[in-house]
Amino acid sequence: MSASSELSARRASAVARGVTSVINSYVAHASGGTLTDVDGREWIDFAAGIAVTNVGNAAPRVVAAVREQVERFTHTCFMVAPYALYVDVCERLNALTPGDFEKRSMLVNSGAEAVENAVKIARHATGRPAVVVLEHAYHGRTNLTMALTAKNMPYKHRFGPFAGEIYRVPASYPLRDGGLSGETAAARAIDLIEKQIGAENVAAVLIEPIQGEGGFVVPAPGFVPALHAWSASAGAVFIADEIQTGFCRTGDWFASTFEGVEPDLITTAKGIAGGLPLAAVTGRAPIMDAVHAGGLGGTYGGNPIACAAALASIETMRELSLADAAASIEATMVPRLRSIAARDPRIAEVRGRGAMLAVELVSPGTLTPDPAAAAAVSAACHAAGLLTLTCGTYGNVLRFLPPLVISEPELERGLDIVDAAFASTGEGRVGGGVTLRQ
Ligand SMILES: *Cc1c(COP(=O)(O)O)cnc(C)c1O
Numbered sequence: 001m002s003a004s005s006e007l008s009a010r011r012a013s014a015v016a017r018g019v020t021s022v023i024n025s026y027v028a029h030a031s032g033g034t035l036t037d038v039d040g041r042e043w044i045d046f047a048a049g050i051a052v053t054n055v056g057n058a059a060p061r062v063v064a065a066v067r068e069q070v071e072r073f074t075h076t077c078f079m080v081a082p083y084a085l086y087v088d089v090c091e092r093l094n095a096l097t098p099g100d101f102e103k104r105s106m107l108v109n110s111g112a113e114a115v116e117n118a119v120k121i122a123r124h125a126t127g128r129p130a131v132v133v134l135e136h137a138y139h140g141r142t143n144l145t146m147a148l149t150a151k152n153m154p155y156k157h158r159f160g161p162f163a164g165e166i167y168r169v170p171a172s173y174p175l176r177d178g179g180l181s182g183e184t185a186a187a188r189a190i191d192l193i194e195k196q197i198g199a200e201n202v203a204a205v206l207i208e209p210i211q212g213e214g215g216f217v218v219p220a221p222g223f224v225p226a227l228h229a230w231s232a233s234a235g236a237v238f239i240a241d242e243i244q245t246g247f248c249r250t251g252d253w254f255a256s257t258f259e260g261v262e263p264d265l266i267t268t269a270k271g272i273a274g275g276l277p278l279a280a281v282t283g284r285a286p287i288m289d290a291v292h293a294g295g296l297g298g299t300y301g302g303n304p305i306a307c308a309a310a311l312a313s314i315e316t317m318r319e320l321s322l323a324d325a326a327a328s329i330e331a332t333m334v335p336r337l338r339s340i341a342a343r344d345p346r347i348a349e350v351r352g353r354g355a356m357l358a359v360e361l362v363s364p365g366t367l368t369p370d371p372a373a374a375a376a377v378s379a380a381c382h383a384a385g386l387l388t389l390t391c392g393t394y395g396n397v398l399r400f401l402p403p404l405v406i407s408e409p410e411l412e413r414g415l416d417i418v419d420a421a422f423a424s425t426g427e428g429r430v431g432g433g434v435t436l437r438q
Helices: 003-012 060-072 084-096 111-126 143-148 182-197 223-234 255-259 304-319 322-343 371-383 408-425
Strands: 027-030 034-037 042-045 103-108 130-134 166-169 202-207 237-241 265-268 279-284 347-353 356-361 389-391 397-400
Touching: 042 408, 060 304, 084 103, 084 279, 084 304, 103 111, 111 130, 111 143, 111 202, 111 237, 111 265, 111 279, 130 182, 166 182, 182 202, 182 223, 202 223, 223 237, 223 255, 304 322, 322 347, 322 356, 322 408, 356 371, 371 389, 371 397, 371 408
Parallel strands: 130 166, 130 202, 202 237, 237 265
Antiparallel strands: 027 034, 034 042, 103 279, 265 279, 347 356, 356 397, 389 397
């Protein structure tokens, strides 16, 4: 019996069934672009722990910073006895996020907690209740963020009742909305907001610049800027959830930059601290500072070890130019994915930006989602030692999130596996229109 099988058996009688894993192998150690399991098998990593280990696993600077900090002190609670590291991280976030205006930040433990706090702050600052979110949105699994998240199964099913004053409007999904322009898709959403919610009731418009769990959906150009402009004119807070897109993942520090959008508030987490749990809300000083003293916080928020890891991760991203690395991963991967798409009619679209790339699978010649095909290709990748993930409202999107430090040979080897996985699971091979939306 393999060590992983033994662990699986122990897990079944120890770990709650609701918590699942993508693969059945248990990790022993991991580095830049690979994981090694407890049976000594090496995996190429196209998941990065869901866009977290952008700087690689156990990145040298992160390890050194954590080691140093854990020996100094582990926890005092910033609300009780503060420390410099928290202030340092907030300064870095204020400087790195888009917008040349005065900002403030606050630190929490998880992405969902960051989104919850952004909503609290926006409601407090505006004195309004309504929060506008998009179809296909993913913002987390806590009670408020379940309400903000679109997809029922598995995130919301039987977990209600949900928080109120959340309103969902149509997103821009070029493959599935007939290729509406960004402006037209935004006008459709705005019309609904004005007619059904009322502009003066809207505290916040909350979007992901590129939708993550919802399917790596890149909105048509102009969609995000139009919603941003509308929010400004309506006195609503525009919140960009950059939890998955942030920290160099899409080829810049933040994805909002690609369309020149300077959000009022930005939520960050995942890639921020090289794998340690940390998250943040960063934004315009008057909005962030609207909240009364003591209104924000939490026991662990901005834990000193996580802050030390964040500073080291950010330094690594700068030192290794990981935004450029993400762009060159795109330059390597997209032609390979397009050539697979050209011979495999199940691929309706290759899309994404930087090292946040995906293919959407359908029944050939239609837009009917084919989640079984995505699962089959992903399983074939796993069998060959490549860790891949699926996503999407319809579960039919195969997504690729390599660590930004992955080596060129590892990346090519991973792509060879993807190529072979499509070949071994497909049937006919005729034509296949593919578009890459940037
Ligand atoms: C992962 C994610 C979240 C939730 O983050 P957690 O740390 O899992 O709570 C929120 N928004 C987006 C866009 C995400 O990708």
